Amino acid sequence: VINKMAAHTYIAISELHPNISHSKVAGIIIGKTDVKSFPDRKNIGMDRFTFGFTVKDSPDFFINVSTWGNDAYVNGLASSFNIGDCVTIENPLVATKDLEKGDRFCPATPSHYRLLVTEAHSQVCLCADMDTIDRLLPLIHLPVKDSRDFYSLGDIVANGQKLDGSVINILAAVKSVGHFKQFTTSDGRRGQRLEVRLFDDSVLSFPLVCWDREAIQLMQPLIPRETVLFIADAKISFDSFRSGMVATVNSKSIITVNPGVPKKVPFKYTCMLLFWSAVESITDVYTVSQLMQKARENPEALFGITYSFISKLDLDSSASKVIKTRCSKCKFLVTEDLNSCTNQLCPGKGQIVSATTGFDLLVDFTDHTGTLHACSLRSPVAEKALGCTIIPSPKMKSGIRGMVLDCSLADPGEVKQHMSALLQQRL
Numbered sequence: 001v002i003n004k005m006a007a008h009t010y011i012a013i014s015e016l017h018p019n020i021s022h023s024k025v026a027g028i029i030i031g032k033t034d035v036k037s038f039p040d041r042k043n044i045g046m047d048r049f050t051f052g053f054t055v056k057d058s059p060d061f062f063i064n065v066s067t068w069g070n071d072a073y074v075n076g077l078a079s080s081f082n083i084g085d086c087v088t089i090e091n092p093l094v095a096t097k098d099l100e101k102g103d104r105f106c107p108a109t110p111s112h113y114r115l116l117v118t119e120a121h122s123q124v125c126l127c128a129d130m131d132t133i134d135r136l137l138p139l140i141h142l143p144v145k146d147s148r149d150f151y152s153l154g155d156i157v158a159n160g161q162k163l164d165g166s167v168i169n170i171l172a173a174v175k176s177v178g179h180f181k182q183f184t185t186s187d188g189r190r191g192q193r194l195e196v197r198l199f200d201d202s203v204l205s206f207p208l209v210c211w212d213r214e215a216i217q218l219m220q221p222l223i224p225r226e227t228v229l230f231i232a233d234a235k236i237s238f239d240s241f242r243s244g245m246v247a248t249v250n251s252k253s254i255i256t257v258n259p260g261v262p263k264k265v266p267f268k269y270t271c272m273l274l275f276w277s278a279v280e281s282i283t284d285v286y287t288v289s290q291l292m293q294k295a296r297e298n299p300e301a302l303f304g305i306t307y308s309f310i311s312k313l314d315l316d317s318s319a320s321k322v323i324k325t326r327c328s329k330c331k332f333l334v335t336e337d338l339n340s341c342t343n344q345l346c347p348g349k350g351q352i353v354s355a356t357t358g359f360d361l362l363v364d365f366t367d368h369t370g371t372l373h374a375c376s377l378r379s380p381v382a383e384k385a386l387g388c389t390i391i392p393s394p395k396m397k398s399g400i401r402g403m404v405l406d407c408s409l410a411d412p413g414e415v416k417q418h419m420s421a422l423l424q425q426r427l
Contacts, residue, residue: 010088010132013061016113018094025089025115026127027055028136030062030144031107031254032214035078037071049074054107054254055087056139064097064106065089065115065124073119083218086127086136092117105251107144108233143230143256145169154202156236156245158324158333163245164238170247171259172198174227175205177219194219198229198247201376202333208234208247215249222257230256289369307414311371312364324360327353359383 011023031054040046049071056062067074081087092115097103103114117124127133150169178195185191194216196208208231210216222229233252238245249255286294286304294302327334327341334341334355341353358379365372377385 013057013063016094022091026132027057028086028139029083030054030056032083034213051078059142063109063111067117069119086133088127090123092122107252107254143259144254145232152202153200153206154333161238163236166236167233170231170234172200174222174224175199176224210249228258230259287369288367288372308365308367310363311366322361325355325357328356
């Protein structure tokens with residue numbers, strides 16, 4: 001009873017406004033920047049210190065917090081919590097965001113306000129109320145942007161320098177985590193760097209660079225090939241040294257590790273099904289709901305047969321979105337103006353590219369148990385299934401990514417046999 005009463009004293013982020021005084025906010029840290037210092041204009045020869053963090057208290061609301069003060073206070077506070085910790089913030093100043101100044105370098109939030117924390121007036125500490133912690137912890141796995149709004153790595157590579165300088169969302173799996181490197185710049189400043197390699201069903205390896213110590217600390221313990229990342233507002237740039245595109249984590253980025261579902265929140269499927277296997281060896285039959293359940297329970301690639309209808313194949317897009325050119329040796333997306341494949345792991349790297357052009361469609365499959373959205377239907381399977389007819393399909397963005405290895409009309413007797421067996425299993 002005491003814990004529930006204590007929880008009622010918290011002000012929801014959605015209800016904050018400048019006229020509130022002595023407020024108390026509870027939230028989970030979803031983003032945090034390194035401590036920085038600036039010359040103090042009021043005290044010549046002294047420095048002011050600052051760092052920022054982002055807290056979330058519900059699926060739809062989160063807010064940025066700025067902390068200012070002397071060296072001991074700011075560095076002491078920054079070292080007292082990390083991304084993923086639940087904190088309480090007492091008596092912060094609620095101020096209107098100024099997108100022309102510092103707020104334009106902070107993560108985009110749905111709130112019109114930001115919080116300011118100072119040593120004299122405010123207090124930030126780890127949350128001790130277990131009921132509140134249990135409510136907040138699942139929020140760490142909810143992306144701050146629509147989980148369907150992202151670029152595949154193949155889209156980034158195919159667009160190339162057209163995306164140079166853009167800030168976009170990325171959904172991909174971790175392939176490898178590089179070595180932590182420290183360095184000193186020519187003007188004596190210390191820095192650090194970590195490179196993470198990402199992959200998805202379209203690209204085998206893509207670089208993500210982290211310069212901020214807080215981002216590096218989040219990335220270092222990730223388990224390759226078992227971790228999926230949703231990176232909101234990553235900066236995309238062309239690296240002339242690599243002759244390819246690179247993603248960078250910046251002060252606006254929020255990284256969601258293994259995006260998933262808290263209780264009582266609609267599930268947004270974010271596991272990635274990478275169907276790489278010989279079709280002949282696949283014998284297990286699943287309903288759509290069984291496929292989605294198994295994908296949630298197991299991060300490994302899942303192979304199976306499903307008897308279902310193609311329930312969505314939109315015809316509104318230009319042909320360029322569904323007919324793509326790939327390197328014939330590594331299946332990497334290439335553009336017509338390139339003479340060589342940009343995949344660093346391609347067996348034909350450095351040679352004149354040998355490319356094939358074919359369908360690259362996204363379709364929905366539906367049976368009596370549900371719908372599997374945005375499955376990849378590519379050549380040559382697409383030609384076999386569609387009779388080589390060009391059927392444009394829009395660029396859809398979804399969490400579960402299935403790849404069709406074979407597609408053909410089902411024998412009615414075979415469908416009846418398998419459906420009867422599945423129904424018997426349920427009884």
